[in-house]
Amino acid sequence: MSEETPALRRDAEHNRQRTLAAAREVFAARGLQATLNDVAHHAGLGVGTVYRRFPNKEALAEAVYAGKLDDIRAAAQAAQTAQDAYQALSAFIEHALEQAATDRGLRELMRRGAGESELIERAREGIAESCGRLIDRAKQQGTLRADITVGDIAPIVSMIDSVMDLPSSGAAQPWRRYLALILDGLKAGLRKPPQP
């Protein structure tokens, strides 16, 4: 409330946008370890210009990804309205992974541990809560294995993530195959009966 932004000069604002756009592209293509020099050059600007608007890479990354993470969180919340919870959960996971598939920076951000980025932390909380609700509901509907918990979502996402980093030889989006395989394994009532 007290943080009055003094309004940027028009060219400065323009360059700020160019910086954000460049950062989005560079982070997506080369990951967060890309240099602010890289970003600046890709935007056709000097490094100084970038540092004038963003104190450091962390801040720039937050500006770039805050929106995307909110979208994902919102999607998890929106999934609550569906009547088939298992269906909604699957669709949400696939949706989230689609974002990750085209953005290496987002993948690296998602891999960050607990205290490494409170931006992620907040997103994770919201998403976990929504997923938890979906999971409970899906179990009640008898469509999800009873032994699945919220804690399984992160590992599953991480597993598919790792496939995306592989030097994909062959099919265009191999991760979809593996995701389908796993999601299928989560379904209730598909097990072969112990012994006939």
Place this chain on the structure above:
Amino acid sequence: MSEETPALRRDAEHNRQRTLAAAREVFAARGLQATLNDVAHHAGLGVGTVYRRFPNKEALAEAVYAGKLDDIRAAAQAAQTAQDAYQALSAFIEHALEQAATDRGLRELMRRGAGESELIERAREGIAESCGRLIDRAKQQGTLRADITVGDIAPIVSMIDSVMDLPSSGAAQPWRRYLALILDGLKAGLRKPPQP
């Protein structure tokens, strides 16, 4: 044939062994990015001593992991003798992942792409060949889904690997659960029929 090793002095040979042992421990615990300084210190030796025996970290890592990789390759070959190919394949994958589970360095080595280490390259070839045979045989025996290929093994291993790197909260070896989930998904004839 022409490479005559001039036989080390007794203390030197002893230190070489200490270096290898320390490297095994340090690489296993902290990964290949650990410094040769770390290794030397952990062995109670000076850096110079380590560099006298191993020209660089790469060479030390090869000395450390050549054996382990050969073992894995051998296990893949040995699996051929089993009569149930699907069973043998599952067991082999689990065996390989058990090695990876306790050795971060090995995990990092396995993640290396094609041209990054010809040590891995050779191991990969042998393993791929053995797995290929097992896969073919399992399909013939009707125990493996027909759409699975050798190319699926690496991604699957990579997926489980990624779970091992996660800040495991909860069960001791979460990866076994996920491996079981996936292996189960590879079985033939478990699909729910399209519609009753």
Place this chain on the structure above:
DNA sequence: CCGAAGTGGATATGACATATCCGCTTACGT
């Protein structure tokens, strides 16, 4: 007991990313 082999660890070297600084340029209110 002597010379060759081995040792330690301080340090040179080289990469590399972060962030700053300041002379010059540009926007824009008057």
Place this chain on the structure above:
DNA sequence: ACGTAAGCGGATATGTCATATCCACTTCGG
């Protein structure tokens, strides 16, 4: 138009870190 505050560029200072070397000293072993 013009003055000035805002903005710009990018060379470079700074800091970090791993690799590898060097050489005075120690130890082995014939």
